[in-house]
Amino acid sequence: MSFPRLSPALVKTILRRFDVVATLPTLSLLETLVNAYIRTVPWETVFRIVKRARTAETAVCPRWPEEFWTDNLERGGGGTCFESNYAFFSLLQALGYEGYLTINNMGDSIGCHTAIIILINGQKWLVDAGFPLYAPLPVSPYGTMHRTTQFMKYTVRPDGPDVYQIEQHPHPNRNAFTLIDRPVPDETYLAATTTDYGPDGLFLDRIVINKVVADQTWRFNTGEQPWQLLRFVNGMRTGFMLDGDAATAVAQHFAIDKSVVQAAFQALSL
DSSP states (O other), X not given: OXXXXXXXXXXXXXXXXXXXXXXXXXXXXXXXXXXXXXXXXXXXXXXHHHHHHHOSOGGGOOOOHHHHHHXXXXXXXXXOHHHHHHHHHHHHHHTTOEEEEEEEEETTEEEEEEEEEEEETTEEEEEOTTTTOSSOEEEOTTSOEEEEOSSOEEEEEEOSTTEEEEEEESOSSOEEEEEEXXXXXXXXXXXXXXXXXXXXXXXXXXXXXXXXXXXXXXXXXXXXXXXEEEEEETTEEEEEEOOSSHHHHHHHHHTOOHHHHHHHHHHTTO
């Protein structure tokens, strides 16, 4: 099973929201798209919590690219790695990029994280809208690669055939994830995305939102007490207590539809 590519009209609308003019599929455009994405599309669990709560059949829970992008354009939504990377890869394909999706590990958690490999002039670039990574990272089996961004310094370290350790600094968890650089068939990726809505699915039990807001990285997580909006600068975090109703404050800060955020709080009885 696979899904149609994004329509030209939808791609045009996404690029307008990103304030990006499409050119040839170059590294420069890829970097521009990643920068626009992290400021426009949150890593968040709200929409998947609400979709799961309102959908009886697990098989129809996943938010495939057209639904994902419509949620963002109309309600400020985003997603977690399986849906986010599939949607972003669909956009990149529509713009002429070549590459593939991967399913990767985080510590002892096997097959829990996805990422994209894009090929430009023979060089592999790791793109991850579902972490997110704040820039495309070069990948090479011949040695360790580095990339410094506005928010994070990254290292891509070979660790065996087709395996790389993705490291980040400054961050309390230096190892971000283990990249398994092997293309995943579409049907395998879609099946894993559906399984992630099942009983063992990740992030269905708490509201987590990460996004670059006003050029700073912010997080909200109901699993962290007391509830706060957390801002991160140079690896240091500052907490800001919520003003008034939590759902309203969170929705306003991250520019997400308040009714969807409220529905997620209600679904979790928070």
